[in-house]
Amino acid sequence: MKLQRCSINPILLPDPTSEWECYNVFNAGVLYDNGLFYMFYRAQGLDWVSRIGYAVSVDGIHWNRLRKPVLEPTEDGVDSRGLEDPRVVKIEDMYYMTYTAYGREFTGKGKPTHLGGGILPMIARSTNLITWEKLDPLVRGEDNKDHVLFPRKIKGRFAALHRRWPNVCLAYSHDLRTWNEMDMAPIFGPRPDNDWDCTSVGGNGVPIETEHGWLMFYHAYDAAHIYRQGVCLLDLEDPTKVLRRPKAAIFWPEELWELRGDVPNVVFSCANPVVDGTIYFFYGGADHVMGLATAPLEEAVNFVLNAP
Ligand code: BMA
DSSP: OOOEEOTTOOOBOOOTTOSSSSSEEEEEEEEEETTEEEEEEEEEOTTOOEEEEEEEESSSSSOEEOSSOSBOOOTTSTTTTEEEEEEEEEETTEEEEEEEEEESOOOSSSSOSSTTSEEEEEEEEESSSSSOEEEEESOOSSOOEEEEEOSSOBTTBEEEEEEETTEEEEEEESSSSOOOGGGOEEEEOOOTTSSSSSSEEEEOSOOEEETTEEEEEEEEEOTTOOEEEEEEEEOSSOTTSEEEOOSSOSBOOOSHHHHSSSSSSBEEEEEOOEETTEEEEEEEETTTEEEEEEEEHHHHHHHHHHOO
């Protein structure tokens, strides 16, 4: 399959006149609802703290942004050092954002993911996409991230992907506040014998429901720390079952702004909404700017079903 880069990439750039978004705008969650694209992007400015910015678009390419963040750190909260990599979904008339909360306290074991603090998988909700209520993290006591909610309940419960290193895992909840440890099952991990996803893997945007299963995009890096993208297919009623996982990557850094930026050699996606049969694959380039690539949904389904 070929994800086609948008000809006017990058589609969102830092704003050099803004204190909070002058350095990097990247790794955005994007929701398509009522004929508009809503983007929630990770922004860094003079203090290097990540905040969540907001922009709206009719075509997914030209964006109008709000000149202040919609979500910021809570002093002494689990996100006191920043909010990273948002994913956004609508479930039964409520909007949810899952984001990586970077705080001062590291409660995990082993080596922390972030310097001098810990990260937790936070959930927030909103009825209007501008004012957000922070709920709780999906788990505590471990560095955990790359969490995203499925767009509908599965067997009566909310379901989420999350990354309990080194595996992409599943979790279930009745109320989005309590996630039963007994239900946290691993789905897949890195493939040590495969060139591009041999070191680390994590889920991307909201999984796409198809008649064959959940189409799930994911990211991975190799020993050289090059971030690439892949796709797999999970069972509709039991997403811990991987039905298909093609060997080849589908997308990797090629453009100068993907090869060079704040962190080199990174394409990182938190959003893959489908509009009129087209997948809009939004991604951060080198942790610095936002890009867009598209592919027909049908092509992605054929690929995941048939590729070796
Ligand atoms: C990951 C996340 C992403 C980032 C990527 C590359 O661990 O922190 O936000 O894009 O690293 O730096």
